[in-house]
Amino acid sequence: MLLSGRGSNFQAIAEARLPIEIVAVISNRPQAAGLDYARARDLPAFAFDHTEHPDREAFDALLAEEVERHRPDLVLLAGYMRILSPAFITRFEGRLMNIHPSLLPMFPGLNTHERALAEGVKIHGCTVHFVTANLDHGPIVIQAAVPVRADDTPGALSARVLAQEHCIYPQAVRWFAEGRLEINHGRVNLRGDSTSQSVLSTGM
Numbered sequence: 001m002l003l004s005g006r007g008s009n010f011q012a013i014a015e016a017r018l019p020i021e022i023v024a025v026i027s028n029r030p031q032a033a034g035l036d037y038a039r040a041r042d043l044p045a046f047a048f049d050h051t052e053h054p055d056r057e058a059f060d061a062l063l064a065e066e067v068e069r070h071r072p073d074l075v076l077l078a079g080y081m082r083i084l085s086p087a088f089i090t091r092f093e094g095r096l097m098n099i100h101p102s103l104l105p106m107f108p109g110l111n112t113h114e115r116a117l118a119e120g121v122k123i124h125g126c127t128v129h130f131v132t133a134n135l136d137h138g139p140i141v142i143q144a145a146v147p148v149r150a151d152d153t154p155g156a157l158s159a160r161v162l163a164q165e166h167c168i169y170p171q172a173v174r175w176f177a178e179g180r181l182e183i184n185h186g187r188v189n190l191r192g193d194s195t196s197q198s199v200l201s202t203g204m
């Protein structure tokens, strides 16, 4: 689990009674609240301060070694707020997942809620995807949509989306743990899915 801040997605996964073991929680920011939560639950928590390694490639090489040391089957980005170098992504491709607060491919990058409001979209949401070198564009595992209300603020919209993030990220991890995710030509197939479970919509 790689994170940089609050760690609410990490908490949702940790509390979802999934058939997984969280082998390490690593933050590039030593003050991340997610690390405190991990320690409170006796999960292995590590701060790996990027400001001590100004060279991104060098930092990511060390980070990759640290991650490998724990032998994870899956590496989760849960609010990890640093762009990963291509070498890191290649090394973990196919077992590196991210959650992004928009309905990709709309609104990659930052400030997604502000941008959704500025565009006047009527539906917004979140996406769990495998990470590729193309920022916020990897194969999509699951998405959840929420309505955008006429009087929405970025904060209100963000809270509505975040509640859905906490549903879909644990679900995606469960599917991975059950061996049900298959990446084929850039698309994710969910084995044994006849009902298109990989879309959630709420309050529509």
Ligand code: GRF
Pocket (backbone or CB within 6 Å): 003, 005, 006, 007, 008, 009, 010, 078, 079, 080, 099, 100, 101, 126, 162, 165
């Ligand atoms: C979430 O909105 C997630 O989609 C984005 O960063 C935020 C992290 O929040 N990648 P948290 O640290 O999980 O609470």
